[in-house]
Amino acid sequence: MRLGRISLTAFTWLVAILFVFPVIWMVLTSFKTEADAYTDPPKLFFTPTLEQFAGVFERGFLPYLANSGFVTLISTLAVLLLAIPASYALSISPVKGTSNVLGFFLSTKMLPIVAAIIPLYVISQNLQLLDNVWALIILYTAMNLPLAIWMMRSFFLEVPKEMIEAARVDGAKLPTLLYRVVLPVVAPGIAATALICVIFSWTEFFYAVNLSAARAGTVPVFLSGFITSEGLYWAQLSAAALLASLPVMIIGWIAQNHLVRGLSMGAVK
Amino acid sequence: MTTTEVAPAPAGRGAEQPAPRRHASPWKRRAPLLPALIFTIAVTQIPFLVTVFYSFQSWNLVRPGSQYFVGFQNYIDVFADSTFRTAMLNTVVLTVVCVFVSMVLGLGLALLLDRKFTGRSVVRTLIITPFLILPAAGALLWKTAMFDPVHGLLNFVFGTDIDWLSAYPLGSVMTQVIWQWTPFMTLLILAGLQAQSKEVLEAAQVDGAGRWRTFASITLPQLSRYLQLAALLGAIYIVNSFDAIYLMTQGGPGTASTNLPFYIYQRAFEGFDVGQSSAMGVIVVILTLIVATFTLRLMFRTFDVSGGVK
Numbered sequence: 001m002r003l004g005r006i007s008l009t010a011f012t013w014l015v016a017i018l019f020v021f022p023v024i025w026m027v028l029t030s031f032k033t034e035a036d037a038y039t040d041p042p043k044l045f046f047t048p049t050l051e052q053f054a055g056v057f058e059r060g061f062l063p064y065l066a067n068s069g070f071v072t073l074i075s076t077l078a079v080l081l082l083a084i085p086a087s088y089a090l091s092i093s094p095v096k097g098t099s100n101v102l103g104f105f106l107s108t109k110m111l112p113i114v115a116a117i118i119p120l121y122v123i124s125q126n127l128q129l130l131d132n133v134w135a136l137i138i139l140y141t142a143m144n145l146p147l148a149i150w151m152m153r154s155f156f157l158e159v160p161k162e163m164i165e166a167a168r169v170d171g172a173k174l175p176t177l178l179y180r181v182v183l184p185v186v187a188p189g190i191a192a193t194a195l196i197c198v199i200f201s202w203t204e205f206f207y208a209v210n211l212s213a214a215r216a217g218t219v220p221v222f223l224s225g226f227i228t229s230e231g232l233y234w235a236q237l238s239a240a241a242l243l244a245s246l247p248v249m250i251i252g253w254i255a256q257n258h259l260v261r262g263l264s265m266g267a268v269k
Numbered sequence: 270m271t272t273t274e275v276a277p278a279p280a281g282r283g284a285e286q287p288a289p290r291r292h293a294s295p296w297k298r299r300a301p302l303l304p305a306l307i308f309t310i311a312v313t314q315i316p317f318l319v320t321v322f323y324s325f326q327s328w329n330l331v332r333p334g335s336q337y338f339v340g341f342q343n344y345i346d347v348f349a350d351s352t353f354r355t356a357m358l359n360t361v362v363l364t365v366v367c368v369f370v371s372m373v374l375g376l377g378l379a380l381l382l383d384r385k386f387t388g389r390s391v392v393r394t395l396i397i398t399p400f401l402i403l404p405a406a407g408a409l410l411w412k413t414a415m416f417d418p419v420h421g422l423l424n425f426v427f428g429t430d431i432d433w434l435s436a437y438p439l440g441s442v443m444t445q446v447i448w449q450w451t452p453f454m455t456l457l458i459l460a461g462l463q464a465q466s467k468e469v470l471e472a473a474q475v476d477g478a479g480r481w482r483t484f485a486s487i488t489l490p491q492l493s494r495y496l497q498l499a500a501l502l503g504a505i506y507i508v509n510s511f512d513a514i515y516l517m518t519q520g521g522p523g524t525a526s527t528n529l530p531f532y533i534y535q536r537a538f539e540g541f542d543v544g545q546s547s548a549m550g551v552i553v554v555i556l557t558l559i560v561a562t563f564t565l566r567l568m569f570r571t572f573d574v575s576g577g578v579k
Contacts, residue, residue, distance in 0.1 A: 009386040015378070020395040022448070023402060025422065026410050038420050082308055085301030095299050101306065103565055108313040110505050110561035114530040115550035118537050119319035142312035145305060203403050205512040206530070210538065220405040220512075227409070227516055234413050234420075241406035252401035253394055260460045263453055264498060268460045 029238035037235040052239035064222035072201040075140035083148035091156035105146035133216045144197040154266030155189025195255040196262030202248050219244040323547035330541035343548035356532040367446045368503045375454025383462040400452035408516040411445040438518045438526035445513045461495030501564040
């Protein structure tokens with residue numbers, strides 16, 4: 001029995017390492033020289049170098065990183081600004097037809113984004129918003145809003161009704177009620193929601209590739225530059241991929257206990 | 270929207286509870302909701318309506334001033350287009366296979382993770398990592414380090430000499446998509462496993478039910494709604510797969526790995542055919558709405574929307 005348990009644990013570890021091996025390999029390759037990256041057989045041991053990371057920055061990574069950071073930050077703030085009152089109106093003080101409104105928000109998440117890309121392109125062009133970070137900010141806000149509302153609503157519903165009633169009876173006005181009673185309970189939920197929004201904005205590819213280029217391009221656009229450049233620089237590509245993914249990897253690891261809730265839009269805790 | 274009607278909510282924290290007397294004015298109650306609602310309608314619905322409008326126009330950006338109304342001609346052309354049919358078939362294959370395989374793998378991983386063992390949280394962190402890698406980075410990583418015919422790890426490991434992306438373009442893309450989405454399935458299914466009541470499991474053991482018996486007659490039925498949710502959410506995301514195809518195969522060779530999002534992109538941004546690509550967009554939406562209707566029903570029916578899983 002004990003031996004069985006140990007071998008099952010060993011098996012689990014083996015599966016996990018195999019599963020994540022492409023990522024491990026990416027990390028290893030990012031510390032190789034290009035010559036070391038293309039050997040046959042592939043090299044597991046080599047003299048590590050940081051030259052690829054330097055190369056990524058020489059290639060002009062920084063502006064893309066700054067764009068991603070700006071777009072992610074502003075769109076996430078916008079999502080919170082819109083979603084917090086909306087989830088309040090769909091949970092604590094529910095409006096009529098709450099389930100229809102929730103259904104509407106969810107259904108927008110299910111609209112394939114490809115179906116709207118042409119008008120979005122034309123509209124952005126007319127508004128001088130092509131290759132402009134604000135176009136991405138608006139779209140990412142709309143993309144994450146339904147998810148944020150659903151997720152945050154599930155946190156709002158955890159505020160004990162008695163607490164709200166007690167505060168109302170005490171004559172608390174709405175701002176006081178929100179700030180003193182609701183906010184402390186839902187603050188962790190708001191933080192978790194924000195992290196999920198950050199992950200989705202940071203990794204978004206379709207809008208970024210179609211609506212932005214050199215000026216407003218985000219990190220995924222920078223990465224996609226590696227397929228059009230002459231030949232592939234594997235080691236440099238790995239370094240770029242690692243740098244690009246690192247922020248969301250860290251956020252995802254931090255938020256892993258809330259990941260399920262975010263991915264299921266609050267349905268599963 | 271009739272699909273979202275919920276059964277009259279039971280007493281408690283349901284959505285349809287009577288309004289507290291103090292906030293009688295409905296507009297005052299709606300006010301916090303309106304900015305989000307108006308913003309969402311403006312940004313998501315208006316472009317879609319414009320897509321519907323474009324889909325009835327003949328309009329190619331290469332020929333300025335060529336825009337005119339053609340009725341259903343674009344739809345007729347689209348259905349006559351064999352590449353569209355290929356793309357549609359590829360989309361279905363890609364979605365169904367990826368959802369199914371990643372769910373099976375996710376179930377396996379979730380079962381492995383649903384017990385106490387040394388380094389469990391590290392293993393869980395490792396397993397969610399492919400989901401946190403930028404999809405663009407993941408696609409390029411597989412294209413180069415894994416699938417490359419000369420220096421790729423797959424050929425090294427299997428001792429083969431295959432140009433994976435040319436020989437099995439759709440299979441290669443699906444492998445990457447499955448790799449990326451398995452963590453999502455694992456997490457959802459693991460949540461389902463951990464929501465099981467320990468007492469029931471123990472009772473089954475006391476009653477002498479074997480491990481397999483317990484799994485088949487207690488765990489699986491319990492898990493089924495999580496599996497359904499995972500499948501439908503996964504399908505909704507995977508139907509839109511674009512990154513992997515754009516970065517790994519560009520839909521090729523030929524049209525072997527072209528799915529609908531990529532084909533619409535090609536027709537719009539390489540062919541500049543606004544009319545036909547819009548018509549395809551409308552068709553995709555209609556197909557997605559069919560799947561989405563089921564998802565909405567599921568989310569409202571089997572999950573207690575007011576408070577998470579029952």
